[in-house]
Amino acid sequence: MTPRVLSGIQPSGNLHIGNYLGALANWVRIQHDYESIFCIVDLHAITVYQKPDELRAKIREIAALFLAAGIDPKHSRIMVQSTVSGHAELAWLLTCVTPMGWLDRMTQFKAKSAAQESVGDGLFQYPVLMAADILLYQANIVPVGEDQMQHLELARDIAQRFNSLYGDTFVMPATKLPLVGARVMGLDDPSTKMSKSALGAGHAVAMLDDPTRIRKTIMKATTDSNPGVDFETMGSGVANLLAIFQAFSEWTNDQMQAHFAGMRYGDLKKQVAEMTISKLEPIQKRYAEIVADPGYLEGVLRDGADAVRPTADATVRLVKERMGIYTPTA
Numbered sequence: 001m002t003p004r005v006l007s008g009i010q011p012s013g014n015l016h017i018g019n020y021l022g023a024l025a026n027w028v029r030i031q032h033d034y035e036s037i038f039c040i041v042d043l044h045a046i047t048v049y050q051k052p053d054e055l056r057a058k059i060r061e062i063a064a065l066f067l068a069a070g071i072d073p074k075h076s077r078i079m080v081q082s083t084v085s086g087h088a089e090l091a092w093l094l095t096c097v098t099p100m101g102w103l104d105r106m107t108q109f110k111a112k113s114a115a116q117e118s119v120g121d122g123l124f125q126y127p128v129l130m131a132a133d134i135l136l137y138q139a140n141i142v143p144v145g146e147d148q149m150q151h152l153e154l155a156r157d158i159a160q161r162f163n164s165l166y167g168d169t170f171v172m173p174a175t176k177l178p179l180v181g182a183r184v185m186g187l188d189d190p191s192t193k194m195s196k197s198a199l200g201a202g203h204a205v206a207m208l209d210d211p212t213r214i215r216k217t218i219m220k221a222t223t224d225s226n227p228g229v230d231f232e233t234m235g236s237g238v239a240n241l242l243a244i245f246q247a248f249s250e251w252t253n254d255q256m257q258a259h260f261a262g263m264r265y266g267d268l269k270k271q272v273a274e275m276t277i278s279k280l281e282p283i284q285k286r287y288a289e290i291v292a293d294p295g296y297l298e299g300v301l302r303d304g305a306d307a308v309r310p311t312a313d314a315t316v317r318l319v320k321e322r323m324g325i326y327t328p329t330a
Helices: 017-033 052-069 086-095 100-104 107-114 121-136 146-166 211-219 236-249 253-260 265-291 294-323
Strands: 004-009 035-040 077-080
Touching: 004 017, 004 121, 017 035, 017 052, 017 236, 017 265, 035 052, 052 077, 052 265, 052 294, 077 294, 086 121, 086 294, 100 121, 100 146, 121 146, 121 294, 146 294, 211 265, 236 253, 236 265, 265 294
Parallel strands: 004 035, 035 077
Antiparallel strands: none
16 A cells, blocks of 8 residues: 655745755655645644735645646645645544643744734644644655654654544554755754744745845855855855755765865855756746646645545544544434
């Protein structure tokens, strides 16, 4: 049986090269090796306030970028989380078996709630919804970044607790993460991961940025006090620029050292910018073609949801039966 892989992205902010190199490009590479489900997790996005019109537009934008990046809808399923009701239904059922103490330990909740004046319960329950996303499809592999590892471990704990209480029901998702791509840091602050929610103009390169903006952003990137690239003493900003170039080019470490050793930072930034532009250009061209045909995009999302819904419905039905909840026989 082909193992099932599931991952998703929130439709908030602008998808950037960190999302592409860290997730999308990797999904494209591995999609045909698995039964692949790639989800736009709009229910997660509304754990903090989203302007409704902007959210609707972002859902379609991200779906189009999935396709433009190379996700193949003839093999992989691209779907919007809220169009399959099992996500929300299973999340409630799992909430009822998840101890509050487990959620109190989630570091991401603590970090996000500290930055807000008021916090909704949805943000606290976010990890249970993520567990529902994974367990709903009995996913074997969930490629996530380090910042989501604690949530993945929680999903395993919830599955184990449910199986212990009600009998074997859920597949345990793998803890190994062989599918995570490059980790791209902020261009203005290379000590933090590139983020869709960061507001600084020089923080990230968005996948839909035009060449002029890309060059401007990368030319302002943080470096260090060395006169040029020194692979022995480079700062985190220089290392980040080199990592971006290497991820796009797929050069070996030897090729990188032979080409960039001693290079002045202005020249380094120019080459990183041109490499980034050249790799984003075909994606942007394909994106423009996709959004020009909204019927095609809606069809892909409808077909994706229709394809995964039977699996989701079967899981919810099984969970309800195991818990003793009324399930009609006809």
